[in-house]
Amino acid sequence: MIDIIISAIFSDxxxxxxxxxxxxxxxxxxxxxxxxxxxxxxxxxxxITVPLNNLVFHTLLAESALQWAxxxxxxxxFLKLIAFIGIxxxxxxxxxxxxxxxxxxLYSALGVFLPLITVNCAILGASLxxxxxxxxxxxxxxxxxxxxxxxALAVLLFAAIRERLNQQRIPDGLRGLGLAFIITGLIxxxxxxxxxx
Amino acid sequence: xxxxxxxxxxxxxxxxxxxxxxxxxxxxLAVTTNLxxxxxxxxxxxxxxxxxxxxxxxxxxxxPSSIRLIIQITIIASMVIVIDQILxxxxxxxxxxxxxxxxxxVTNCLVMGRTEGFAMHNGVVPSILDALGNAAGxxxxxxxxxxxREILGMxxxxxxxxxxxxxxxxxxxxxAFMQKAPSAFFIIGLLIWGIRSIKTEQVEAAKITLHGTxxxxxxxxxxxx
Numbered sequence: 001m002i003d004i005i006i007s008a009i010f011s012d013x014x015x016x017x018x019x020x021x022x023x024x025x026x027x028x029x030x031x032x033x034x035x036x037x038x039x040x041x042x043x044x045x046x047x048i049t050v051p052l053n054n055l056v057f058h059t060l061l062a063e064s065a066l067q068w069a070x071x072x073x074x075x076x077x078f079l080k081l082i083a084f085i086g087i088x089x090x091x092x093x094x095x096x097x098x099x100x101x102x103x104x105x106l107y108s109a110l111g112v113f114l115p116l117i118t119v120n121c122a123i124l125g126a127s128l129x130x131x132x133x134x135x136x137x138x139x140x141x142x143x144x145x146x147x148x149x150x151x152a153l154a155v156l157l158f159a160a161i162r163e164r165l166n167q168q169r170i171p172d173g174l175r176g177l178g179l180a181f182i183i184t185g186l187i188x189x190x191x192x193x194x195x196x197x
Numbered sequence: 198x199x200x201x202x203x204x205x206x207x208x209x210x211x212x213x214x215x216x217x218x219x220x221x222x223x224x225x226l227a228v229t230t231n232l233x234x235x236x237x238x239x240x241x242x243x244x245x246x247x248x249x250x251x252x253x254x255x256x257x258x259x260x261p262s263s264i265r266l267i268i269q270i271t272i273i274a275s276m277v278i279v280i281d282q283i284l285x286x287x288x289x290x291x292x293x294x295x296x297x298x299x300x301x302x303v304t305n306c307l308v309m310g311r312t313e314g315f316a317m318h319n320g321v322v323p324s325i326l327d328a329l330g331n332a333a334g335x336x337x338x339x340x341x342x343x344x345x346r347e348i349l350g351m352x353x354x355x356x357x358x359x360x361x362x363x364x365x366x367x368x369x370x371x372x373a374f375m376q377k378a379p380s381a382f383f384i385i386g387l388l389i390w391g392i393r394s395i396k397t398e399q400v401e402a403a404k405i406t407l408h409g410t411x412x413x414x415x416x417x418x419x420x421x422x
Binding site: 124 | 204216217220221222223227265267270271274275277278281282297300301303304306309327378379380381382383385386389390391392393394397399400
């Protein structure tokens with residue numbers, strides 16, 4: 001359990017070693033507050049959707065998973081893509097409604113970011129990795145939480161560095177996207193030091 | 198005719214999806230450890246984008262705007278599932294290397310971005326050309342990055358030995374770093390720098406700094422460093 005969390009945060013960081021969610025990563029990271037908001041939203045959605053997708057996959061889609069319904073030898077796992085996307089989109093919508101009802105303060109803080117998350121490949125990627133690595137239910141909770149924290153940590157670090165860089169003199173062609181890539185590369189190098197060889 | 202050509206060739210360099218529009222970066226970096234997987238990925242993206250742009254453009258007058266995103270995702274996801282099944286059936290080795298990244302074409306913002314931004318408002322032929330052009334622009338960057346990473350990381354290109362390896366009596370010592378994640382970031386970053394040094398109109402304007410000082414003008418340079 002602890003192993004899964006730690007490795008999902010550091011050595012197998014979704015953003016830095018699998019390049020997932022990069023588009024959002026580059027787009028929102030110009031200010032620390034927005035990055036923090038998105039980071040929290042990702043942790044919450046990730047911790048909910050990965051275990052949920054795990055349940056759906058193992059009770060409905062996996063090979064001969066439908067035996068409880070009397071249908072044997074039916075492999076529906078090719079449908080996992082559409083099912084996961086649907087679940088993620090639905091979860092994000094439900095989360096939005098629930099937050100709006102019970103915690104308006106949190107809703108107004110996260111509100112803008114929630115729809116963005118539906119098309120963030122880090123979320124779908126984590127669910128697909130969960131299937132590929134055969135995690136069980138508890139492991140998938142740990143993985144969802146850990147990978148969310150890892151992504152949030154990366155985007156927060158990156159936003160902090162970028163905010164400082166706004167005050168520096170940078171060669172024209174490198175300003176903006178070019179330098180963003182190189183900084184991410186440096187952070188990624190730092191994180192890869194956590195990998196146990 | 199000239200406008201058709203523009204749809205097709207504009208995204209190659211002047212409005213490249215990766216270096217300018219910032220779309221589709223996620224998958225671009227992950228599959229570029231060698232040229233073969235990158236090429237497979239490129240073909241997958243080209244097929245998915247062209248077909249789904251064509252379909253969405255053809256039915257664009259019948260899609261209610263409130264559920265258009267869901268419809269687009271479903272069409273794209275169906276295409277991706279087809280591609281994924283084909284790869285698993287006939288190219289099992291490559292599909293294992295690409296692992297989840299073929300599936301992730303679904304959430305590739307490049308595909309969604311072009312269907313939402315272009316195919317929803319334009320006819321079938323321009324949409325298909327636009328999709329082809331953007332997918333080609335994306336492929337161009339992928340192939341470039343993958344070639345560099347494979348040559349410097351393993352001394353081969355498409356699996357064919359290009360540089361004589363030190364362990365076989367040659368002079369070339371493979372750089373393991375090129376096969377690791379950070380190198381992809383560096384190569385794309387430097388590539389963007391290179392493109393923008395030549396095409397200076399692509400340079401981003403300086404942002405306003407935090408403490409209310411004026412943004413420095415784009416032309417001012419520091420002597421030395």
